[in-house]
Amino acid sequence: MTTRRAWKLPSAGSLDRLALVTEDLPPPGAGEARVRVEAIGLNFADIFAGLGLYSATPSGAFIPGLECAGVVEALGPSRAGSEAAGTAVAPGDRVMVLTRFGGYATALNVDTRYLVPLPPRWTMADGAAYLVPALTAWYGLIHLGALAHGQVVLIHSAAGGVGLRALAMAQATGARVIGTVGHGDKLPLLEARGLARAQVVVREPSRFGAQLDAALAAVGAARFDLVFDALAGPFFLPSLTRLAPEGRHVLYGAADFMPSGARTNWMRLAWQYLRRPRLDPMKLIDQNRSVLGFNLIWLFERADRLPAAAAAALALSPAPSHIGARFPFEAVPQAMRALQGGRTTGKVVVEV
Template structure:
């Protein structure tokens, strides 16, 4: 048995319930590896899960966290009937990026070896913890579902966030033109360093957002978007959808507009937002020859057979390490989550063990 520290939620509903515990970790089971965690990547899904607003949140007690990076310490026995096809080939001492359907907020964990990706040699473990969820989300939304192609125009919401920065990089690597949106003007400079001219960055306003989109499109000599990668929903959903070109694709993967600002949800406010949520008329999609798609990356975790190809495709398209906007120590996890929740961060928020 190995002793580890972890941040555990006795039940979802409030960030204040997150509790640091010391507990025993059993040896890795069949097909698993034990990883000593050195860095943890935080995601908006972690906040939603702790608040009880995430559809995939486990019932009862759970450890949050969808990704981390660390060093392989031990391997369990082979899984019965496993012919090693699709199983990550790792050995003790290897540095790896880890995907896990919850459980990442710990100093060690046992994980199915199929969810391990070897860390590029030049990367730090913090950079590894900042990569997989963002890169796979951007790749799946833009490439697999959005089929973004050279010469097309993409609208990327929350462009200065972890997924947004990765999506901007991937779209530019494809040869597409990007218009990015941010919630605060102090994020503009970061996007300019990523190659986005000021005219292609929008500081979102709930009123007049359509006018802002039209101005940005006019600045690049375009009239429509081919792909919208949307992490927001709310009042920013329909203005992007109605500006899709024929055969355009609107891909929704988040609803950050519903993010509560406090330690627990305001159910009255959420109910009001839900009642006012955008309504989609499928007949109009037919009339305009547009497509709407939604996805949640965590449900793809059940398709471990697709992970190696997807991760390789993402790394090939965007091989640069992630921009880390904030770093916290392991004892600062609650503060790190509240910082992420604020919406004022850029890039990835990392917890280092």
């Protein structure tokens, strides 16, 4: 038995109830490793989960957090039966960790199938900031989206954690990229990543379609081959209607629905939900367009597919993530509020 500190919610619903607790952590079970956590990567889904807006959120008390990095401290007994053996690790190994909640802690027991060795020379913060955005971008852009050299891709929230990784993967594929951001102060970062000013749209709902047309003209195209969209809301239809024949609109989130406070305003959310974009599936046939959706939790449940997906992401985009903000472990609530506010760039990382 060891003790750990963890940020825990008594139940989903209000971020204000997040509390730092000290508790016992039992020894790792069969097929598990105990990892001493040194850095935690925050994800937008952590906020949705805390507010009770994420379908996979556990009922009752839970520790948020989907990814972290640390050092293997102890191993449980080997897994019985014919299941996959998991990643071969030994005490002292530095690892990146995927976890279905539980990451906001100074130590955790994790199934070794969800461990990926930390690449040489990467810091713990680099490791905590890589897996979720990289798997999301790889799965959405490459596996589902079939992005190819020369194609035109629209990446919403291009300066965010997933967005910057998607940008790097699209550039590595040889695609032409148009990015969108919510605020002009994110422009210099994208320009430093190789996007010309005309390739970045600072979204304005009232003239978003015209903004997309101008950006398309700037890259010498009339339509998108792929839209990579975690916004939904008023930006969905203007993007979808600019898809070329054979175009794919990959929808993987709904950031536009993010409440601004520590609790959800259910009236406002219901109003947004009623006004959510609708589409006629019959038109997709005539127009030769596809709309695809995914949730990484599905891939998490397919642990057998994770090593190949992580290896493909690392092969295509091997550089560490841009870390836009760092917080100490004691400041997890402030880190969450910063991410929720929509003004962060790259990954928000908490260091233990």
